Amino acid sequence: KIEGRTKSPYYAAVTAKAYREAIDDYYENKFDASKYQKELHTTKNRGFTDAYLIHKPFEKLDSQNHDYALSKGSFEVTGLVSEDEEHFYCKYKVYPNEDIEIFTPHNTVLHECDNEIGRVFKKENGLYYINFKKILTQDNKELESVHSGNVNKIKLPCKLPYLTMFRVENISENIE
Template sequence: YEMYAANPETGTLFKLVEDEGIGTYIMNSKDLNLASHIQEIIDSGCIDSLKIEGRTKAPYYAAITAKVYRRAIDDYYAGESDPERYQKELNTMQNRGFTDAYLINRPFEKHDTQNLDFSMMMGTHQVSGIVDESGEYFECKYKTFPNDTMELVFPEGSPIEAVDNEIGKIWEENGEWHISFKQLLAENGKVWDQVHSGNLNRFKLPASLPPFTFFRIPATEDMGTITKC
């Protein structure tokens, strides 16, 4: 059988998809994404703040989402809005697919707000490390090898120092900051030839970085999809 839930007021049908031992996804909405509509939101004159979802999300999700909306708001007041840039950054994260829900369309006009699949889509990037609270060490969140190039993601306006020393290199290129390690020196003095996420050691940085700075790399097909619990 194919089962549907109907809205009697509009006649809209939602297909109920059920996986054996798992259940249905009738309430599984796509992720709300209004970053390209900041102008309409502010121009409405009735919005004082924007709520960023984050309580059950990973730190990277909360950081990137808040950073993008902060930038979109500031760009609006500077007359420099760039929706393509915002979407590119949001697409670095895992997501269920994006929707603008019913901001633009009325409910009965829109039928793509639900995600009837059961897997999270990988974003364009994978978090590979995070700087600890001291700003002197990082913890591996994926895998790190000497001479790997990783992009740095940190709060805008934070001071970053370009360096090139025996530990590694930090440099700016095309408006983005990057880091690469010549040696993976653990806090206990041991040098590792590679580090994976199960390694709980902290590793020395070439120079201090803002606490909780993320390292990220482009995602590859072999990273696959993430199955929802």
């Protein structure tokens, strides 16, 4: 169960994927707590506690955070792939010639592509990225950039799995 008032689709996806990978890695003797912790910190959150795992809330003072604002997380979601797997909806802002990390559902296999719209590629860090050479709406209108207020479907260079998210690293980490 994923708890919290501030949970978003990104929060739920990252948390579920990190937990699933932690469980799978544990049984394969590849468990690395720092890997899952790093991924969990990409989400907006109010901090982490052991909650009911170790003590009952009334026995411990850190079961809830009332001291500081919501952490922005280290990443911002910039896009969400639509059901047709050929377009995405902008959730933040996207510019041409910008490497944007691709965050996929658990155990998804991606394939690289490169065409006039853009490319999907794997970097040395093992992660996949998308880079748009041009931003085209579903109706082939070319845009200089796209922002979250734009509700048009934006073309992908190749099919990506439904509910795949694009994310970029945040420069600032806390909401004031």
